[in-house]
Amino acid sequence: MDENKQDGLGFAAEYDRPIPYMQRIRDYYVTLGYGTPYRWANYADVPFTKPTKPLSESRVALITTAAPYQPDKGDQGPGAAYNAGAKFYTVYSGDTAAEHDLRISHIGYDRLHTTAEDSNTWFPLPALRRAAAKGRIGEIAPRFHGAPTNRSHVTTLDVDCPELLARCRADNVDAAILVPS
């Protein structure tokens, strides 16, 4: 029961706000005994590029942190425990015209409140196809790309980011949708 509503102000519950993940995770690892806190990336300046053509004429790329299912790498869900064995460490690409079985067992998703039973919640290729079919976007880029997780920031910046850019450029994309899980 939302106590604040009883006050007649119509406020949401105090905890009904975006989860403070950085604080939660920091406290979690400090309590587990890993004292050096993870350093999340942060920047003061943020780049911005205005689209040069309408979405209905744009080629849109999809970038994901999900991993192709690997039958020999243990339980990858739905509902699988965290599985570091399913991780990948280099950028990969897949044909957007084909079907794909991508999983997120290698990612710290919320295993208490969701089960990773529907890949559409992290890999929106089917939704993107529907958007393309009705002309909302011009077309889907020929390839989607997988971005590795659990990398040092240096590797992400020096290796993975340039690789993703090169692949997007090779495909002449006009915009990109990025989905971390």
Next chain:
Amino acid sequence: MSLAARHLEANGIPTVIMACAKDIVEFAGVPRFLFSDFPLGNSCGKPKDVASQDLTLELALGLLESATGPRTTMQSPLRWKDDASWKLDFSNIEKMSPEEIARRRAEFDRQKAIAKGIRESGAKAAD
């Protein structure tokens, strides 16, 4: 993933991120961000709910079109549940017993060793 969005954007490709971890994405600083206040793993809508997945994508596409500057965040109007108490659970050390903390510590060490093994065998293969 925020770093990738920034890199593409800085090199002339407009981007939008769809994600559930608002503080982490905004801390990094990204051009456009469609935030769904859902459990991690549901960046693109609710499971088995095509309408919510289509709406979520549409909101992200709308951001690509309409954002006028960087750090544009939009929050999806969708609610995971009416009761928001699920937000109290994720990695919340205050809700864990000492036994649970010990169990998680052992599991963390185990997974870290597995990841290290993969990285090292990958490095050897690349040599």
